[in-house]
Amino acid sequence: MRQINMESNRSIDRAFDVLQVFTIERPSLTKEEISKLTDIPVSTVYRILYTLERRSLVRFDPDTLCYSPGFRLIEFGSLISSILDVHREAESFLNDLHVQTRQTVLMAISDGDQILYVFNKENYDGLKFSSHVGQRRPYIYGILGPVLLSYLPNKQIERILEIPVPKHTPYTTTDPDLIRKRLQLIKDNGFYIESDETNIGVTGIGAPVFDVRKEVIAAVGVIGPSVQLVGEVLEQAKVALLTATQGISSKMGYPGKLHSTF
Numbered sequence: 001m002r003q004i005n006m007e008s009n010r011s012i013d014r015a016f017d018v019l020q021v022f023t024i025e026r027p028s029l030t031k032e033e034i035s036k037l038t039d040i041p042v043s044t045v046y047r048i049l050y051t052l053e054r055r056s057l058v059r060f061d062p063d064t065l066c067y068s069p070g071f072r073l074i075e076f077g078s079l080i081s082s083i084l085d086v087h088r089e090a091e092s093f094l095n096d097l098h099v100q101t102r103q104t105v106l107m108a109i110s111d112g113d114q115i116l117y118v119f120n121k122e123n124y125d126g127l128k129f130s131s132h133v134g135q136r137r138p139y140i141y142g143i144l145g146p147v148l149l150s151y152l153p154n155k156q157i158e159r160i161l162e163i164p165v166p167k168h169t170p171y172t173t174t175d176p177d178l179i180r181k182r183l184q185l186i187k188d189n190g191f192y193i194e195s196d197e198t199n200i201g202v203t204g205i206g207a208p209v210f211d212v213r214k215e216v217i218a219a220v221g222v223i224g225p226s227v228q229l230v231g232e233v234l235e236q237a238k239v240a241l242l243t244a245t246q247g248i249s250s251k252m253g254y255p256g257k258l259h260s261t262f
Helices: 010-019 031-038 042-054 071-101 144-150 154-161 176-189 231-251
Strands: 058-061 066-069 104-111 114-121 192-195 202-210 216-225
Touching: 010 031, 010 042, 031 042, 042 058, 071 104, 071 114, 071 216, 071 231, 104 144, 114 144, 144 154, 144 176, 144 192, 144 202, 144 216, 154 176, 176 192, 202 231, 216 231
Parallel strands: none
Antiparallel strands: 058 066, 104 114, 104 216, 192 202, 202 216
C-alpha cells in the first residue's frame, strides 16, 4: 500500500469497518451486533448499512433483521479474480510482444459500461499517447474498446451506442450505424486496426482474448506512430499480436485455434 501524507476519510473507514466484520463464521449480523464488534454507535452503523444496502454491498433480511454481504461484493471479487488470472497468464506473452514489435502494448478488460486497462508497457523511445493501468475509458475509444464491445450481448451494445461519442480527432467515427458495421467486421476478422481516430499520427491494432467458455475476457493491443506501423511492419505486428492472443487464450483454457493461419 502507498504511503501518502494525507488523512483518510473517516466515514469511508467506518464503512469498511462494517463490511469487514462479516466472515465465513459470521455471514449475517444485526446492526446491534455490528455496533458491538466495531465500537461504532448503533445509529451510525444503521446509516452506514442503509447506504451500503442502496449500493447492493449488503443485503437486509426483514425476517431475521440481519445484514449480510451483498451481490455487488461478489462482482468485485469476480473482477479481481479475472484481472489476476488473465494478467498472470498473459504477462510473458505481452512482454514478448513488446520486444517483438518495439511498440507500446496494452491490455484491457470489460468493466460494466467501460473498459479497464490492466497492462501497459510503453515504447519509451517514442511518443507517449497510451492509457495507464487502472484507467477507465469508454468502449468507443482507441482499439481495445471496440474489440471488447464487439463481443458483448446486443442489448448492451445498443445501450453503449446510445452514449454520444466525442470527436477526438476530425477522423473519429461517431455514427452508430457505422460503428455497428465496424463491430461486425471486428468479429469477422478477429482483429481491429485504427489510425488517426483517437490521436493524430497514431495507429493501433487490437485483438480479443478468449477463455475456456469461449468468451472474450480481455483485449490486447499494439499502438505506435503511424509512420512506423505501416505496410510490412504493420503486418508483422498483426501476426505477432494474433500469436500472442492465441497463446494467452490457450493458457486461459480456450480449446482450439483462433485463426486459421496459426
